[in-house]
Amino acid sequence: MKKTMDFEQQAIKPAWCPGCGNFLILKALQQAFAELSLVPQQVVMVSGIGQAAKTPQYLNIHMFNGLHGRALPPATAIKACNPELTVIAEGGDGDMYGEGGNHFLHTIRRNPDITHLVHNNMVYGLTKGQASPTSELGFKTPLQVDGVISDPINPIALAISLEASFVARVFCGNIEHTVEIIKKAIKHPGYALVDIFQPCVTFNKVNTFKWFQEHTYILQDHDVYDRNTAFIRATEREKLPLGIFYQNEQKKTFEQKLTVHKEQKTAFLFRSINRNRVEELLKGKQY
């Protein structure tokens, strides 16, 4: 049995504002990893850029901290080249739904066996308080002086519409529930989205801890295998449901569909090329 502290990174302290929701998510991740008995050498966390994307820096695991919006493509490739690794792509709402929007759509289509965690605080933190793709209409910022005029993205409804194989939402203020859902997402075979509501204490004075507590509730008696109902629940506006909206374990994963893993199960590093076959291929060019 692993302990939470096995995943703690002692070398540097988090560079987040005091009271930031990211601390809770970090804690939830450490707890989820420990409860799943994961080994640090088995977990790769891939992130982009932003306050949320710094999270893997503070964890004792493998880390691929890449570019803004670009966590999903390398995460997909890492899992494809070594399916034995537990791969998590992680970032904020701007990172994943804004800059990385296209990758979001196409990763769902591929269905790699990765977990996709999005810290959703409905504001840009790293660049100091501009609107994000999930900011609500009318949300005022120094840049959106008249308030946000474009409709926010509904990542849950979007993911369900594309038939993502696991779609969930949590609020980091409820840490037990967050840990439980993250664990289920990691265990789910296939792409698993967890949209994590998280207050930004510095730049979002609207969607606060209190606001999330008042505007969310946990789904009860919901059939996670019923896609149509899931879609209806995903579009609820007044109070936002939390929990697993939709799940489908029957979909084949990207790695399962790749023929490279049909006969050989080993990671790419340990495979050798068939030189004789290259010779034959060259010989074929005589005709």
Next chain:
Amino acid sequence: MKRVIKSITPEQDISIVLCGEAGQGIQTVEQLLTRILKLSGYYVFATKEYMSRVRGGSNSTQIRVSSNPVQAPIARIDLLIPLDKEAIKHVSSRLDKHTIIIGDRERLDTDKKVIQVSFLKIAQEIGKSIYANIIAVGLLLGLLDGDIKVGKHFLKEYFTQKNKEEFVADNIKALEMGCQEAQRLIKEGQIKHKQFSRLEKSNKAKNNLLLSGAEAVGLGAIAGGCNFISSYPMSPSTGVLVFLAQYAHDFNIIAEQAEDEISAINMALGAWYAGARAMITTSGGGFALMTEGLSLAGMLESPLVIHLSQRPGPATGLPTRTEQGDLQLALYAGHGEFPRIILAPANIEDAYKLTQKAFYWADQYQIPVFILTDQYTMDTYYNMKKLSVPRGEIVRFIIQTDSDYQRYNLKVRDGVSPRGIPGFGEGLIRVDSDEHDEMGLITEDMEIRKRMVEKRNTKWHWLKKEALIPTLIGATDYRVLCVGWGSTYNIIKEALNRLDKPDIALLHFQQVYPISETSTNYLNRAEQVISIENNFGGQFSQLLEMQTGISIGTRILKYNGLPFYADELAQEINNILKGKGGQK
């Protein structure tokens, strides 16, 4: 570039051009004819130029047939087969009084002399108009004294897999009818027998390989251990993606069509991180989108192989034509400072070898390595000797990590910290796009920043030391030195052979960045340096001038979307030697 001269040396080859609309089957004729002629014992060369459309337009293929190796395009046309009304007009600047035109006179609109062959009518008599192309193959085979038996056998092999027996039989009949047409033209005295059948055949040519530049890059990648390719299709680079996809099952390759170029390059970096040998293939416009990913490779110190096949830009430019216009893009793409290597294959054999080398160097130095080709290279093929496959296991520069492993260990003399991968050893592999400490963790410590910059750029020292020495051909005690890079090698070589001057040589670069330190000596020894490039600005000359401090006097530049023609280039060089022409 202006008019074509008649050859300076007597021609030892026959230049055939087929011209018509896209969709008329010119490619089929090119593929079948070159292969059958090679198997008959001739040396062949083929290249094409085509419009960016699936049907219609004016496309042409040049096929050179010879008793000796031929590996470059020429302007001269000995035999033209026009397949539609626009064809003769399309190549008119290359026609002269020696050009023989064979075609369906009633389907052409020209005042030029056309030798009549009723391709369509004969095809319809056999059964379908689509056989017209095979009749053309038969005609050419007949005129060139090719091996008809080989031709029939080849057609059988070519069509049997996917077609009905009747269709195969009809095609063979069409081939025979084409041959009979050739006999008729000779018998009637419309074509002199020796005009096209003077070439000698050899077993050497028969056993040669015939492969295109796109296939050579693909084969080189496989031989170099490539097992992951992610790309977004873009002419003229797509051939490499398709090639690797075709052989994905045989060689355990993941070939993924990414949603965009940004995804493609980031996937490739993820693949290297996980222990694969990954490449991406793209062209200028696609590569433009990849520049942030290129910088990421620089910061992560990740290996990466980038096949960048050039086409004329800017923007969409001429999507299906050729140019050496993206050297500066490859050179300056990305933000910040980090080492890179740019290789530019001189020809098809070189594309195979350099692609393997690219994987080796990328892995060894943990840097991005470019293979800079162009449309001309991709779509060209000719006979070549056997290519060797390296024996033994692929050398991987990966270590099994200990629990105290540091990805960016600073205590390395050559700037290369041993690379570990997740799942192999006890260590944690942390790579970071932010400036990082030795553990790979984010830092803003200015002293560490300074040392990390120095560590990454220490690699330059070794890259310069190991840079491939340019190839010198021609006179060793030259007075005039032509300088070329990449795909122009065979063309300039033939041009110099045609000139046959005792005091002229070619210095050709297959590694354009960083350049070998020996280059300065070669340039210093010349009285006159003429650079030859398939672009407007003389991009490589500029780079060379910058790196060596030696000014390059004269430039021959071509940028209309076509490759140089060897005969045309010979004339241009000759003009410069006489004190006329060239750009200063």
